[in-house]
Amino acid sequence: MDTPAGLGDFLRTRRAALRPEDVGVVSYGRTRRVPGLRREELAMLAGVSVAYYTRLEQGQSANASDEVLDAIARALRLSPDEHTHLRNLARPGRAARRAADRPATAGPGVRQLIAAMDAVPALVLDHRFDVLAWNPLAHALLAGHLDFGAPGRPEERPNTQRLFFLDPHAHELYPEWEKEARRAVSALRLAAGEHPEDRRLAELIGELTMRSPRFAALWARHPVRACTSGVKSFRHPVVGSLDLSFEMLRLPGTDGQGLLAFSAEPGSGSEAALRLLTAAGARPAVRAGGATAAIGTTEAP
Structure with a gap:
């Protein structure tokens, strides 16, 4: 690859x-x-x-x-x-041995853990950036327009890279979209080097290269960065602007799975916005146009 x-x-x-x-x-x-x-x-x-x-x-x-x-x-x-x-x-x-073609699954312990983190958006990703599990608050923050149960169905499982570059919702959600795009490609480059024989990962990269000119341009620059911590800005359709710290924690005993969690500075407006999102049932209203139909066949505008 x-x-x-x-x-x-x-x-x-x-x-x-x-x-x-x-x-x-x-x-x-x-x-x-x-x-x-x-x-x-x-x-x-x-x-x-x-x-x-x-x-x-x-x-x-x-x-x-x-x-x-x-x-x-x-x-x-x-x-x-x-x-x-x-x-x-x-x-x-x-490099890491070839990943099996069968879909990955999040272990019961980590699923129980993120479910208990009801005040913190948390999700589990595999090395391909497929969402293996998320708690209601992570779902509401990142992709409330998708079915909450999608990660449990491998054929419908969301992929954060695909969502970011191909779903118009991402351009609305991330006010610093260019910065986040560079961060996303940098992390994917590192994963590609760690898993050079992963066919499904290669197919994802090929799909994004064909369907997203911006991804293709960034990919050609060969940015490489782990992106395991930092701050992300959001412009959420229900609770407005948030600035959240994030940490990506590698899960031992897995083929590159990680737990991604977000947190807000105590006493900040972002913390209040997270509480509001939690109080709203962590289920933002579906935007006009429907759910999965938001992922089109070309790059998001």
Whole structure:
């Protein structure tokens, strides 16, 4: 899915992002025909031969050592998440084993846990970003126009990436849609590197690339970031604006499942809005146009 071609694309985008002066390379006034660093310049900075680096960028070297990959990561000034992604792309055989085609399920313990979190929006996602379970408040916050029971039916299970890029509701829900789009693609890139042989994940990426021009443009930039915590802004159709902190917690003993939970600052307007949403039965009214019909065949406007 993301290798070997994905490895070359990733390295080229990172080379192009570095200016020679950023890393102490002297150009001596020569006209540069490529953006960023040349291959030979990066090879020099990493302490490897140009021929070896070229083979790696072309996906022809599957046995790169940790030391070589670490040196290239330092030369490219990769973040920790990007460094991990580089290793996954360079050595796909060592990435996570192929995920089974059968649908994932959330364990009874974690389902019970999120059900008990009645004042906190919480949901369980698999590594493909399929919603395996959510509590009423998470459903009301993120996708109240969908059937609450959909996660329990694999053939109808919502996928947060698909909803974000293809459902017009997302453009209404996220006032900082561009920021959230970059965050979503960054997390999906990391998951693709961790699960290079997952057919269903590859199909999701292909679908989004074909149906969402904005996704395709962002995907081509190869952003990589785990996005396990931060703040999201919402413009909810029932309770208005909210700024909520989020945490994504990996669930041990699962194939990449995570528990995503949101919280508001005590005493804030966002906390009051969450209480209002809870008091409303955590079931916002369905918007005009119906439920699943909101997910169209082209990118949301």
